[in-house]
Amino acid sequence: MLRQKLVSVIIPAYNAQNTIIDCLQSVENQLYKNIEVILIDDGSIDKTFETALAFKSLNPNMTIELFSQSNRGPSAARNEGLRCANGEFVVFLDSDDKLDSSFIEKCLINFENNPTLNLVYSGVRQFGRESKDSYFGDFSLNRFLRTNVIPVFAMVRRSHLLAVGGFDENLRNHEDWELWIRIISQYGPFVCQIKEPLYHYRKRIERDSITDKTEEGNNIEMSYCYIYKKHYEFYFKNGFGIYDLLVKSKYEEKYYNTWYRKLFYRLKRKN
Secondary structure (H helix, E strand, O other), X not given: XXXXXXXXXXXXXXXXXXXXXXXXXXXXXXXXXXXXXXXXEEOXXXXXXXXXXXXXXXXXXXXXXXXXXXXXXXXXXXXXXXXXXXXXXXXXXXXOOEEOOOHHHHHHHHHHHOOXXXXXXXXXXXXXXXXXXXXXXXXXXXXXXXXXXXXXXXXXXXXXXXXHXXXXXXXXOOHHHHHHHXXXXXXXXXXXXXXXEEEEEEEOOOOOOHHHHHHHOOOHHHHHHHHHHHOHHHHHHOOOOHHHHHHHOOOOHHHOOOHHXXXXXXXXXXX
């Protein structure tokens, strides 16, 4: 039964000519073979599309669909890939990263062993500028509503993604967190982390990845506030009104500069 499930690996790619072969080879090397690759070239100005096309021609046994669009950002590229996908399950793989050969197989085994699961993900192995293994900690709804603890590469049911409408293209960062909030609010907090570093995340020497830019930018607070206001009812239902957040964190110094405190002061200034 496991072998009958098609998995769609969706790869948003922008100026990834130097890494896209490594990325695609990691999919080719999966122990689980019933996979389709949907690659969306998001307006690259290098040879990303041509490089991927050459890889496809040299690997006729792989199912690889290539599409190109004007530059609209990773959320729009992932949504376009989702519209083209046919798999029962979906994995979003960034074009400069790689999957361990057992990633898809182990995710599917967890889904098969526990049909109530909505999201399955693994730990991360960093390579490139930094080299270390890291994990996301044990999941709890309380912790998840404070900050994202589920990575964008989690395996998820395509039917769930379509039902909630895919990624919110208004967000330029934390878009995965906002998507997971919608899935969890609708289908429940049934998630699983595989305690192995099966996703290989490239830390670029140039510090120009989307994650690096997000970490260095000043728009994180705005994204958090947008997410909280969009999902206010779900937060409030789970005891996370803005005042509850502040009271619960009153004596916790580590939360002094967190997003919900900044949101409170922003709202207070408007009154």
